[in-house]
Amino acid sequence: xxxxxxxxxxxxxxxxxxxxxxxxxxxxxxxxxxxxxxxxxxxxxxxxxxxxxxxxxxxxxxxxxxxxxxxxxxxxxxxxxxxxxxxxxxxxxxxxxxxxxxxxxxxxxxxxxxxxxxxxxxxxxxxxxxxxxxxxxxxx
Amino acid sequence: xxxxxxxxxxxxxxxxxxxxxxxxxxxxxxxxxxxxxxxxxxxxxxxxxxxxxxxxxxxxxxxxxxxxxxxxxxxxxxxxxxxxxxxxxxxxxxxxxxxxxxxxxxxxx
Numbered sequence: 001x002x003x004x005x006x007x008x009x010x011x012x013x014x015x016x017x018x019x020x021x022x023x024x025x026x027x028x029x030x031x032x033x034x035x036x037x038x039x040x041x042x043x044x045x046x047x048x049x050x051x052x053x054x055x056x057x058x059x060x061x062x063x064x065x066x067x068x069x070x071x072x073x074x075x076x077x078x079x080x081x082x083x084x085x086x087x088x089x090x091x092x093x094x095x096x097x098x099x100x101x102x103x104x105x106x107x108x109x110x111x112x113x114x115x116x117x118x119x120x121x122x123x124x125x126x127x128x129x130x131x132x133x134x135x136x137x138x139x140x
Numbered sequence: 141x142x143x144x145x146x147x148x149x150x151x152x153x154x155x156x157x158x159x160x161x162x163x164x165x166x167x168x169x170x171x172x173x174x175x176x177x178x179x180x181x182x183x184x185x186x187x188x189x190x191x192x193x194x195x196x197x198x199x200x201x202x203x204x205x206x207x208x209x210x211x212x213x214x215x216x217x218x219x220x221x222x223x224x225x226x227x228x229x230x231x232x233x234x235x236x237x238x239x240x241x242x243x244x245x246x247x248x249x
Contacts, residue, residue: 011164014164031226034224038226045197106200106203106207109196113231
């Protein structure tokens with residue numbers, strides 16, 4: 001069954017929504033399921049923190065459907081969003097110098113995680129609606 | 141958030157009694173560990189055997205704890221579940237964070 005959720009934009013609701021999406025991920029092995037769930041959580045947390053700035057009463061719409069070959073995800077919000085060019089410009093891997101302890105990243109890894117986990121991911125911000133769509137195949 | 145401390149020699153073993161180390165608890169987790177460091181604890185073993193899910197906020201908190209210890213202390217991690225290891229590998233933080241197969245190995249290292 002496809003999943004359709006409209007949830008308050010809070011971190012705890014982001015966690016609960018991520019768990020519901022992960023319930024659709026039975027075709028993944030445990031590690032892929034964890035990676036996929038992390039990517040979903042990254043985007044929902046991004047919406048809560050950076051698009052809505054924790055605004056009370058804000059809502060996030062989440063749709064997910066598991067098909068024979070892949071799982072598709074769509075997340076919408078009506079917060080400030082981010083410029084699509086910024087999303088597109090984000091690297092698809094977490095970059096750092098492992099020998100440079102003081103400058104290891106503590107944040108800012110979310111977009112790289114999303115891009116590296118998903119097989120395709122698109123972000124649009126039009127008419128006051130910010131929409132992320134992503135597809136991940138069960139088998140790579 | 142529930143943490144359990146068990147002193148083992150010159151180490152403090154801190155067990156995170158949560159299924160998820162994520163954005164919901166990352167800040168309080170970091171604060172609790174940094175508090176232990178500021179109280180003088182330099183050798184910390186973090187037991188994550190009950191944690192099956194970690195996001196980048198949780199990972200960032202662990203990295204922050206390691207950075208707080210700097211070169212004067214050590215953070216060893218044990219009980220890494222497949223879900224947590226998947227994220228460590230995904231972010232390549234498995235090259236930086238010191239993980240061990242068992243609590244005893246983490247204490248002894």
